[in-house]
Amino acid sequence: MSFSLDTPSAQTLKAEAKELRQQRATLGETLSHGAALEQVARAHGYRDWNTARAALPDRIVSPWQVGTRVKGLYLDQPFTGMLIGVQLLGNMQSYTVTIQFDEPVNVTPTFMFAALRHRVVSTVDIHGISSATRGNGNPQMVLRRA
DSSP, rough: OOOOSSSSOOHHHHHHHHHHHHHHTTTTTTOOHEEEEEEEETTTTOSHHHHHHHHHHHOOOSOOOOOEEEEETTEEEEEEEEEEEEEOOSSSSSSEEEEEEEEEEEOSSSSSOOOOOEEEEEEETTTSSSBBTTTOOOBBBEEEEE
16 A cells, blocks of 8 residues: 555644644643544544554655755755755654755855855755745745755
C-alpha cells in the first residue's frame, strides 16, 4: 500500500486528538483521550479509531532527505545545493532544513556590496514553501528537488 504526502499518519491523528482535548479543557469540558481519538478518526472519514489506526501508516514519508539535491529561491535569489540537515517539527507538517549552496548566494537587494551565504537554515512545509515571508510578500524559501 502506498501513501501520498497528504495522507495523515497515525501520529498526526494522535496529535490532533491531544489538541482537541486541550481545546475542550480550555472551555471547561472534559474529554477522555479515547473519545478524542474516536472524534478525530470520524472527522477524517473513518468508522472509529481502530479502523483509522489499521489503515494509516505510523509516520508519513518525509519529502526531504539528507543528501537530496535541491534548487529553488532563497530571498528571491536562485540557488542549487544539497540538503545537509533535515528535522521534522512537532506539528508533523513542517521541516527545518539546512542547505549547502553549490555557489554562494548574494542576499543583499543591492549590488553595491555583497553578503554571500554558503549555507542556510530555513523552515519549510511539505511542499517546500516557507511560511516566513519577505517584505514584498514572497516566501523567504522556495525549495524543489533538483
